[in-house]
Amino acid sequence: MIVAALAIFTVLSFWFFIYMPGKTLSTILTTLSIVGVIVSSWFIVVNWKDHYGMKQETVTTTKFIYPTSASEQMSPLVYQPIGSSNKHQVYVYRTSADAKKTVHTQADAATKNKVVVTADRPYLEVKTTRWVYKSGAAKFWFGISGQNKAFVKRTNTFHINKDWVVLTATQANQLKKQMGNKAAQAKMKKEGQAYVTAQVTAAMKQDPTMSKAKRAELVKTATAEFQQQAIKKMIAGLK
Missing domain, CATH: 1.20.5 (Single alpha-helices involved in coiled-coils or other helix-helix interfaces)
Incomplete structure (x- = not known):
């Protein structure tokens, strides 16, 4: 108008x-x-x-996320740095457990990405800020300008649990190669067996009458612990 x-x-x-x-x-x-x-x-x-006659409005949406690759050993959240300063990144994830294709965050300066550790099920929280008219009168007078819903900024917060690992795309490829190495697999298997045996032996000393079911649960827990420790050790050695 x-x-x-x-x-x-x-x-x-x-x-x-x-x-x-x-x-x-x-x-x-x-x-x-x-x-x-x-x-x-x-x-x-x-x-x-x-943006006279307008105000900023922030809308929050959430959705569950899944790692870029299905693995019992780790759940990776992969990102690709943009530019040499690493001020901005593009994160890659999946929106369902059986999704064949991955999706990624927006690659623009107005989008910020954060990662926080939570005990809950992993999810992505997206806060999007846009310009909207303060009132019906403001919309009446300035509606033709096309400024309504104009994008301002976006914050993507990834809420992941302790089972997830955050890697660059380069690190993810390096880790995949290391884990696919037969010699490394054999070494990890041998060390894993020794770790699990030691854990079970120590537990049996404290509880000689431990049931078979309890021992099986202990083996499962110890195996998972070793795998996490081994992967963390591998990641620490990545560039």
Whole structure:
């Protein structure tokens, strides 16, 4: 509507100046119309430049996430640094356990990514901030500008548990190669068996009457612990 007001005041100023009878009345009405042109133009500029009549609105959405590769040994959250300063990153994840394709976060300067550790099921929290009109009147006057829902910023917060590991794309590829090495697999298997045996032996000394089911559960827990420790050791050696 503000654009329509500008057009109307422009036409009126021309008409009053050229066709309005009576010099005094013509001058007054022409001046008022020109003031209307100036004021309308000013409001158009401040709405476009400073978002006059608008406010920032933040909408939060959440969704469960899954690691980029299905593995009992680890759950990776992979990211790719953008630029040499690593100020911005693109994170890669899956939206379902059986998804064949991965998805990634937005690659722009207005998007920030954070990772926090939680005990809950891993999920992604997205906070998106956009410009919206403060009132119906503001929308009436400036709706034609196309500024409504204009994007401001976005924050992606990945809530992952302790079973997940955060790796760069390069590190993920290096780790995949190491874990696929047969010699490394044999060494890890041997060390894992020794670790599990030691854990079970120590537990049996404290509880000689431990049931078979309890021993099986202990073996499962000790195996998972060793795998996590071994992977952390591998990751520590990655560049």
